[in-house]
Amino acid sequence: MPKALSYAEAxxxxxxxxxxxxxxxxxxxxxxxxxxxxxxTPAVLGWFDAHxxxxxxxxxxxxxVGQRLTGAHRLDRTDRVAAAHTVIVIAAWxxxxxxxxxxxxxAGAELTTADQIRLAGAAGTEAATVxxxxxxxxxxxxxVHLPEPHGSxxxxxxxxxxxxxxxxxxxxAFLRGLALWDGLSPGEESxxxxxxxxxxxxxxxxxxxxxxxxxxxxxEADLWVREWDTTAMLESLRDMHGxxxxxxxxxxxxxxxxxxxxAYAGLLDRPVAGTAExxxxxxxxxxxxxxxxxxxxxxxxxxxxxxxxxxxxAGEPVRGDLHDYLAGYLTSPRAQHAPLVVLGQPGAGKSxxxxxxxxxxxxxxxxxxxxxxxxxxxxxxxxxxIELAVRDATGEEVPWPRLAEAAAGRLPxxxxxxxxxxxxxxxxxQSDYLHRLAEFxxxxxxxxxxxxVVVTTxxxxxxxxxxxxxxxxxxxxxxxxxxxxxxLATWHATNEALLAERGLRTLPAExxxxxxxxxxxxxxxxxxxxxxxxxxxxxxxxELSSSDLYExxxxxxxxxxxxxxxxxxxxGQCEAAVExxxxxxxxxxxxxxxxxxxxxxxxxxxxxxxxxxxEPPGGVxxxxxxxxxxxxxxxxxxxxxxxxxxxxxxATYEFLHATFGEYLIARLTWQxxxxxxxxxxxxxxxxxxxDDGLPARLLSFVPLAVRSPILRFLAESASALSETxxxxxxxxxxxxxxxxxxxxxxxxxxxxxxxxxxxxxxxxAYSANLVLLAVLVAGGTLRYSVLxxxxxxxxxxxxxxxxxxxAQLGRGDGANALTLVLAADQVFGPDGERDVDLRFVADGTxxxxxxxxxxxxxxSVPLNEQYLTASSSPEKLERYARFHGCARAxxxxxxxxxxxxxxxxPAAHMFAVQSAGVSASALQLLLRVWLLPVSExxxxxxxxxYTACASVTHEDFPSxxxxxxxxxxxxxxxxAWADPDLPEGFAEELERRLSGD
Numbered sequence: 001m002p003k004a005l006s007y008a009e010a011x012x013x014x015x016x017x018x019x020x021x022x023x024x025x026x027x028x029x030x031x032x033x034x035x036x037x038x039x040x041t042p043a044v045l046g047w048f049d050a051h052x053x054x055x056x057x058x059x060x061x062x063x064x065v066g067q068r069l070t071g072a073h074r075l076d077r078t079d080r081v082a083a084a085h086t087v088i089v090i091a092a093w094x095x096x097x098x099x100x101x102x103x104x105x106x107a108g109a110e111l112t113t114a115d116q117i118r119l120a121g122a123a124g125t126e127a128a129t130v131x132x133x134x135x136x137x138x139x140x141x142x143x144v145h146l147p148e149p150h151g152s153x154x155x156x157x158x159x160x161x162x163x164x165x166x167x168x169x170x171x172x173a174f175l176r177g178l179a180l181w182d183g184l185s186p187g188e189e190s191x192x193x194x195x196x197x198x199x200x201x202x203x204x205x206x207x208x209x210x211x212x213x214x215x216x217x218x219x220e221a222d223l224w225v226r227e228w229d230t231t232a233m234l235e236s237l238r239d240m241h242g243x244x245x246x247x248x249x250x251x252x253x254x255x256x257x258x259x260x261x262x263a264y265a266g267l268l269d270r271p272v273a274g275t276a277e278x279x280x281x282x283x284x285x286x287x288x289x290x291x292x293x294x295x296x297x298x299x300x301x302x303x304x305x306x307x308x309x310x311x312x313x314a315g316e317p318v319r320g321d322l323h324d325y326l327a328g329y330l331t332s333p334r335a336q337h338a339p340l341v342v343l344g345q346p347g348a349g350k351s352x353x354x355x356x357x358x359x360x361x362x363x364x365x366x367x368x369x370x371x372x373x374x375x376x377x378x379x380x381x382x383x384x385x386i387e388l389a390v391r392d393a394t395g396e397e398v399p400w401p402r403l404a405e406a407a408a409g410r411l412p413x414x415x416x417x418x419x420x421x422x423x424x425x426x427x428x429x430q431s432d433y434l435h436r437l438a439e440f441x442x443x444x445x446x447x448x449x450x451x452x453v454v455v456t457t458x459x460x461x462x463x464x465x466x467x468x469x470x471x472x473x474x475x476x477x478x479x480x481x482x483x484x485x486x487x488l489a490t491w492h493a494t495n496e497a498l499l500a501e502r503g504l505r506t507l508p509a510e511x512x513x514x515x516x517x518x519x520x521x522x523x524x525x526x527x528x529x530x531x532x533x534x535x536x537x538x539x540x541x542x543e544l545s546s547s548d549l550y551e552x553x554x555x556x557x558x559x560x561x562x563x564x565x566x567x568x569x570x571x572g573q574c575e576a577a578v579e580x581x582x583x584x585x586x587x588x589x590x591x592x593x594x595x596x597x598x599x600x601x602x603x604x605x606x607x608x609x610x611x612x613x614x615e616p617p618g619g620v621x622x623x624x625x626x627x628x629x630x631x632x633x634x635x636x637x638x639x640x641x642x643x644x645x646x647x648x649x650x651a652t653y654e655f656l657h658a659t660f661g662e663y664l665i666a667r668l669t670w671q672x673x674x675x676x677x678x679x680x681x682x683x684x685x686x687x688x689x690x691d692d693g694l695p696a697r698l699l700s701f702v703p704l705a706v707r708s709p710i711l712r713f714l715a716e717s718a719s720a721l722s723e724t725x726x727x728x729x730x731x732x733x734x735x736x737x738x739x740x741x742x743x744x745x746x747x748x749x750x751x752x753x754x755x756x757x758x759x760x761x762x763x764x765a766y767s768a769n770l771v772l773l774a775v776l777v778a779g780g781t782l783r784y785s786v787l788x789x790x791x792x793x794x795x796x797x798x799x800x801x802x803x804x805x806x807a808q809l810g811r812g813d814g815a816n817a818l819t820l821v822l823a824a825d826q827v828f829g830p831d832g833e834r835d836v837d838l839r840f841v842a843d844g845t846x847x848x849x850x851x852x853x854x855x856x857x858x859x860s861v862p863l864n865e866q867y868l869t870a871s872s873s874p875e876k877l878e879r880y881a882r883f884h885g886c887a888r889a890x891x892x893x894x895x896x897x898x899x900x901x902x903x904x905x906p907a908a909h910m911f912a913v914q915s916a917g918v919s920a921s922a923l924q925l926l927l928r929v930w931l932l933p934v935s936e937x938x939x940x941x942x943x944x945x946y947t948a949c950a951s952v953t954h955e956d957f958p959s960x961x962x963x964x965x966x967x968x969x970x971x972x973x974x975x976a977w978a979d980p981d982l983p984e985g986f987a988e989e990l991e992r993r994l995s996g997d
Contacts, residue, residue, distance in 0.1 A: 004143025004144055004145045004146070005082055005083060005086040005143060005144055005146070006086070006140065006141050006143050006144065007086060007087065007090045007139065007140045007141075007144070008034055008141055009083070009086075010082075010083035010084070010086035010087050010144075011023055011034060011061075011087070013080060013082075013083035014061055014062075014064075014065065014080060014083045014084065014087065015061070022057075022061055025057060026054065026057055026058070026061075029053055029054045029057070030054070030136075030140065034140060051094050051097060051098060052094075052098040054091075054094055055091050055094035055095040055097075055098055058087050058090060058091035058094070059087075059088065059091045059095070059210060061084075061087055062084040062085075062087045062088045062091065062210070062213075062214060063213060063217070065080050065081065065083075065084040065214070065217060065218060066216075066217025066218055069217075069218060073365060073408065073409025073410050074247075074331070074364070074365035074366060074409065074410045074411040075409050075410070075411055075450060077218075077220065077247075077331070077365065078220065078331055078332065078333060078336075078411070079333075081214075081218045081220045081221050081331075082146055082332075082333055084214055084221070085144075085146055085147070085211075085214065085221060086144040086146075088207065088210040088211065088214060089144045089160065089163065089207060090139060090140075090144070091210065092203045092204075092206040092207035092210055093139075093164055093167050093168075093199070093203040093206075095203075095206045096164075096199050096202035096203040096205075096206050097171070097199060097203075099202065100195040100196070100198070100199060100202070101191070101195055102191075102192055102195050103184060103188035103189075103191050103192055104180050104184070104188075104192070132174060134170055134173075134174075135170050135171060135173075135174045138166060138167055138170045139167060142163075142166075144163060145159060145160075145163075146224065146332065146333065147224045147225045148224060148328075148329075148332055148334060149223055149224055149226075149324070149325050149328030149329055149332065150298045150299065150300070150325070150329070150472055153225060153226075153227055156225065157204060160204065160207065161200050161201075161204055164199065164200035164203040164204065165200045167199075167203075168196050168197070168199040168200055168203075171196070171199075172193075172196045175192075175196075211225065219246045219247055220247065220328070220331040220332075223324055223325075223327055223328030223331065224332060226324070226328075239323070240293075240323045240356070240360050243323060243324070243327055243364070244327070244360050244361065244362075244363035244364035247327060247331060247364040247365060255406050256390065256394065256396065256398050256402075256403055256406050257362065257367045257403075257406055257407060257410070259393075259394040259396070260358075260362070260367065260368065260369065260390065260393060260394060261359075261362035261368075263393040263394055264355070264359040264362070264368065264370065264393070265359045267287065267355045267358065267359055268286065268287050268288040268291075268355070268356070268359045269288055270286060270287055271284030271285070271286060271287075272284055272285055272286070272287055272290045272291075272352075272526065273526060281498065281502070282495055282498060282530070283494050283495055283498060284494070285490050285493075285494045287352065287355065287356070289490055289494070290487065290490050290491070291352060291356055292479075292483050292486055292487055292522070293320075293323055293353075294322060294344075294349055294353075294476040294477060294478075294479065294483075294522075295318050295319065295320055295322075295476070295477035295478070295479070295480060295483070296318070296319055296322050296325070296474055296475060296476050296477055297313050297316040297317065297318055297319065297474070297475050297477060298316070298319070298325065298472060298473065298474045298475075299313070299316045299472070299473055300470075300471070300472055300473070301341070301467035301471040301472065301473050302467075303466060303467065306462070307343065307459070307462045307463065307473050307475070308459055308460050308461070308462045308463050313475060318477055325474075326357070327364065329472070330361070330364075330366065330411070330413060330452055331364075334470060334472070335411075335413075335452040336411070336441060336450040336451070336452060337438070337441060337442075337445075337470050338434075338438050338441070338467075338468050338469065338470035338471045338472070339434055339437045339438065339441075339453040339454065339455050339468075339471060340452075340453070340454045340455070340471075340472050340474060341419075341434070341454075341455045341456075341457065341462065341467070341471060341472070341473050341474070342454060342455065342456045342457070342474050342475075342476065343456075343457060343458070343459040343462050343473060343474065343475040343476065344456070344458065344459060344475065344476035345459060345476075345478075345521060345657070346458060346521075346523075346654065346655070346656040346657065347521040347522065347523035347524050347656045348476045348478070348521055348522070349476060349522045349523070350417070350456040350457075350476065351372075351417050351418070351456065352522070353456070353476070354370055354415040354417045354454070354456060355370065357370075357413070357415055357454070358370040358415055361413055365410050365411070366410055366411050366412070366413045366452075367403070367406075367407040367410045367411070367412045367413065368412075368413045368415060369386055369389055369390060369403075369412060369413070369414050369415065370393070370415045370417060371385055371386055371388075371389040371414060371415060371417065372389070372417050372418060373385070373416060373417060373418040373419060373421055373422045374418050374421045375389075375392065376388045376389055376392075378422055382414075382436065382440050383400045383440070385416075386403075386414055387399060387400055387403075390403065401449075404444070404449040404451070405449070407449070411450060411451070411452055412449075412451045412452070413451070413452045413453075413454065414451060414452070414453045414454070415454050415456075416437075416453065416454065416455045416456070417456050418456060418457070419433065419455050419456065419457035419461075419465070420457040420458035420460075420461045421652075430465055431464065431465055431466055432465070432466070433465045434455070434465045434466065434467050434468055435466065435468045437453050437455070437468075438468040438470075438471075440453070459475060460598055478516070478520025478521060479519065479520045479521070479522065479525065480520075481509070481513055484509050484512055484513055484519050484520075484525060485509040487522065487525055488506070488507060488508075488509050488512065488525075488529065491506065491507070491526075491529050492506040495533065499533060504533065504535070504536050505536055505539060507528065507529050507532040507533070507538065507539070508539070511532070511538050511539055512528050512538075514543075514544075515528065515549060517657065517659060518657065521656075521657065523656060524656065524657055527553065527557075530557075531552070531553055531556055531557070534556060537552060537556070545716050546659075546663075546712070546716065547663065547666075547713050547716040547717060550659070550660065550663040550713075551663075551667070554582055554585070554660070554663075554664070555578060555582070558578045558581045558582055559574065559575075559578050561581070562574055562577045562578050582664065582667070583668060584609065585638065585664050586664040586665065586667060586668035587605075587608055587609055587612050587613075587668075588600065588605060588638060588653060588655075588661070588664075589655070589660075589661035589662070589664040589665045589668075590608070590668070590698050590754070591604060591605055591608045591754055592654070592655075592661060593661070593665055593701075593702055593707065594698070594701035594702055594754040594755055595754050595755050596702060596706075596755075598654055598655075598658065599652045599654035600652060600653055600654075601651070601652050602651040602652065602653070604754070605653055608752065608754055610751070611751040611752040611753075612694070612697075612752060638654070638655060638656070658707075658709075659709050662707050662709040662710045662713065663709070663713050665704070665707070665710050666711075666713035666714045666717065667713070668698070669695075669698070669699065669704075669710075669714065669773070670714060670717045672694055672695045672698075673695065673729065673732070673733065673773065676695070676732050676736070677725075677728055677729055677732045680728075680731075680732050680735075681728065692736055692739060692740070692743060695736070696740070696743060696766055697752045698752075699765070699769040699770075700762040700763075700765050700766035700769075701754060701755055701757060701761075701762065701765055702765055702814065703764075703768040703769055703772070703805075703809060703814045703817065703818055704768075704769050704772060705768070705772060705814065705817035705818045705820070705821050705822070706813050706814055706817045708817070708820075708821060708842075711772065711776065711821060711840070711842070712842060714773065714776050715776050715780070715840065715842065718776045718777050718779070721777065726777055726778055726779060729777040730774055730777055730778050730782070730786060733770055733774040733777060733787075734774065734786055734787045736770055737767060737770040737771065737774065737787045738787070738788075738789060740763065740766050740767050740770060741763070741767075743763075743766075758808075760804070760807070760808045761808045761809070763804065763808070764804050764805050764807075764808035764809050764814075765808075765809065765814070767801065767804070767805075768805055768809065768814070768818055770787075771787065771801075771822070771838065772818075772821070772822060772840070774786075774787060775822065775838045775839070775840045776840055780839065780840045781837060781838065781839050781840075782837075782838050783827075783829070783835055783836070783837060783838070784797075784798050784824075784835060784836040784837075785829060785833075785835050785836075794829075794833060794834060794835055794836075795833075795834040795835075795836075795854075798824070798836045802824070805818060819846060820845075820846055821840060821841055821842070821846055822838060822839070822840060822841070822846055823838070823839040823841055823846040823847060823848045823849075824836050824837070824838055824839075824848045825838075825839065825848055825849040826848070826849065826850055826851040826854035827851070827854070828854065834854050877893060877896075877900070878893055878897075878900075881893040896908065899923060902967070903963050903964055903967045904923065904926075904964060904967050904968060904971070905964070906957070906960065906964040907921065907922035907926065907964060907968055908921060908922075908923040909921065910922045910923075910952075910955070910957045910960065912925075912951070912952045912955055920948070922949075922955075922957075922968065925945070925948050925949040926949055926968065926971060926972060928945050928949070929945050929946060929949050929972060929975050929976075930971075930975060932945060932975075932979065933979070939983070942979075942981060942982065943982065943983065943986060946972070946975075946976055946982070946986070946990060949972050950972065950990055950993060950994060953965060953968060953969055953972075953994060969994050972990075972994070973987070973990065973991055973994065976990050976991075
């Protein structure tokens with residue numbers, strides 16, 4: 001964060017040196033304190049004598065700033081406005097002090113004989129001098145923080161009130177050290193204390209009035225302190241243009257800054273989508289016409305809190321004044337000290353924002369330099385990257401120092417677009433990247449040529465670089481309904497007539513808003529508009545499921561791209577080519593899933609495509625990137641990122657929206673099992689019909705539960721199955737599940753090895769995916785006995801299976817994700833055998849139902865008995881916890897250890913059973929009683945807890961010996977007698993009941 005300005009520093013900026021008239025007059029009023037004279041009590045008293053004049057001159061000095069900004073360049077403007085704000089902060093306090101109704105006149109305060117005696121004594125002199133020095137330092141040398149556009153007005157005023165409180169406290173301490181205070185009566189002293197205590201609020205009121213004048217004279221100050229606007233929306237770039245003109249200094253001169261401004265202005269007149277993506281029968285609006293500023297949140301970075309987590313942003317308001325905020329930020333001193341990091345999802349408009357800023361900032365007295373990181377050599381330093389970007393934009397080689405000099409007082413703003421591409425494509429650790437940017441800014445400030453830096457990156461990789469102090473994070477939010485309507489209005493104005501010629505309508509906002517995940521991102525909103533423009537496909541259908549929408553979108557654009565490069569194809573050939581393209585894309589999606597990443601490198605993807613589709617004669621991959629070119633990678637669904645290092649170009653692929661990849665994974669998974677079911681239905685030997693090859697390859701690295709939309713897409717597909725089909729599919733998957741325990745993964749994998757994982761992990765992931773798919777196919781609920789080996793050991797199989805998932809998938813998110821979507825309810829089958837009902841829970845709130853009878857039933861204890869005794873002794877429990885090294889088991893053991901080592905230990909494994917699934921151990925009932933004093937429970941519930949606890953003492957547990965029962969009863973009665981909230985006589989009745997046992 002930039003250093004706060006003191007009054008003395010502000011005067012040096014506004015007064016232009018110690019020789020200026022303003023500096024001389026104000027220094028005289030302070031007894032020379034402004035220019036470093038020795039601080040003495042007489043000098044400070046002299047200052048108090050002129051405090052009203054000091055306040056008036058300070059206010060006049062601040063009032064001249066507006067006129068002084070005429071002709072000033074950006075850096076001078078920022079410094080002067082910041083200095084003027086500091087001056088009015090101090091002037092407001094002195095004005096409030098001048099208006100205070102004190103019982104004495106500080107202006108007439110003189111050194112009395114008593115003061116002189118105090119000053120004559122060594123101890124007294126030291127004390128008085130310290131007070132005088134502290135007051136002078138607080139008023140003239142202490143830093144005053146500026147308001148900033150990312151902070152709220154309330155926070156700024158609260159901090160300013162704290163400043164005024166310190167000033168008032170220090171002034172009061174100084175005055176109390178003078179003899180005039182000793183002469184006050186008790187009433188006068190109370191009045192003086194009251195007036196001094198009221199100074200902060202009066203100073204704030206004066207500050208607000210003086211700030212109005214500064215805001216009127218200086219647009220920068222207005223941007224720093226204005227109220228946040230959560231609904232504002234600039235109708236067009238004309239509004240931003242006007243804002244920049246209000247901030248402007250002199251016109252941009254000739255030379256490189258002028259060439260850059262002209263080059264960037266041309267970006268605004270280009271179509272929002274390139275010619276390769278534009279259909280022949282539609283017009284694309286220009287960026288100037290279609291651009292709308294996004295909603296956003298902004299806050300200061302915290303080193304130990306990753307901004308890619310939603311909780312980081314939970315307390316930050318959504319704002320709608322993006323351009324006002326950015327203008328305020330770039331005109332503030334903070335912009336010269338640390339980078340601003342702009343975050344957003346793919347398609348959110350990060351790159352478009354840098355183009356708009358590059359085109360418009362020149363109007364506001366800035367020199368923007370846009371650096372697309374995908375197009376410059378990332379093996380060089382930042383300075384060289386800037387120079388390369390300038391060359392690409394203007395055709396001229398200009399060293400950075402010459403460009404900074406050519407700025408001539410204007411603030412260079414370096415716009416680094418695509419930090420996430422740098423990370424993805426090179427796979428090089430860039431954790432210190434933002435620190436290097438801040439060091440570059442520090443160097444430039446030291447050399448007298450300050451620079452601001454803005455970095456864009458995808459939200460999901462924002463934690464890959466630690467932020468330096470003062471870094472601000474700005475996250476672009478999805479379009480709201482108002483912005484969707486405004487964007488579509490531009491689309492309508494551009495294409496309404498062309499669509500009408502074909503008998504089509506423009507896309508209504510109400511239809512687009514049915515798909516908020518897509519409509520909220522500008523690029524994906526364009527995708528919806530283009531898809532609907534084909535044949536009003538979104539409008540002329542009933543309510544679409546998510547699967548239907550994604551299938552239509554992907555197929556439609558795949559067909560369009562295939563037709564571009566294969567106009568000679570027949571209808572059948574075209575559809576086959578479209579299907580091949582979608583399957584290639586599905587392998588792209590699996591490449592990311594199985595690497596637990598949101599992108600995949602070009603080399604990794606080429607290897608996966610060859611492994612799945614094979615390599616035809618001639619050595620050219622049938623599904624590879626070189627020949628196919630990944631047609632859809634040129635359009636919306638797959639985005640190719642790149643970075644250049646020396647002579648090498650590194651590339652990665654990612655989906656513009658994660659759900660495209662998740663749908664494609666579900667789509668190919670469904671097709672593979674559909675094929676397996678069809679093969680089994682026509683096989684001569686059904687037991688040999690299953691083919692675990694490609695399903696086992698693709699589904700044995702990561703459980704699908706880690707991407708819950710995949711399961712929702714699969715559930716939508718399963719909902720279309722008839723009851724007969726459900727039975728057929730379930731039978732096939734059950735066979736594959738039982739076979740999965742015996743697969744040889746070395747043979748199953750073939751050449752498809754997207755990641756190196758241990759064999760047990762693959763067994764766990766594949767079996768988890770088969771179980772999930774079986775449950776979905778069955779309609780959301782399935783007995784585990786349908787899947788498991790029919791050998792009478794069903795409960796053991798489930799126990800072993802769930803432990804395998806926990807052991808092998810627990811290091812990542814797999815095991816936790818599985819338990820969120822899959823519940824395992826303990827039930828009994830028709831023959832009394834223990835079974836498990838598996839339930840799919842789409843909202844991620846799965847909670848299994850347990851049954852104590854199910855857990856502890858065995859041949860020696862009939863299920864109709866009214867008690868169960870667990871077989872694990874405390875020693876066995878401890879040995880289990882220590883041996884397995886499980887943190888959760890150790891935690892539970894340590895929590896229970898004092899009880900399990902006491903005479904009460906048998907009560908921990910005695911269960912009183914009222915009905916199936918409704919039970920409690922004797923110890924559990926006693927613990928509930930002990931916790932009643934800190935529990936919120938009604939009187940009826942309180943007495944019921946004691947009654948249930950007492951009833952268990954009647955049970956004829958085998959381990960219920962005299963010692964354990966006596967300890968149990970004693971502790972229960974002690975709790976009852978000590979409970980003041982029990983009804984009168986309840987404890988006596990409870991004791992009589994237990995004494996009769």
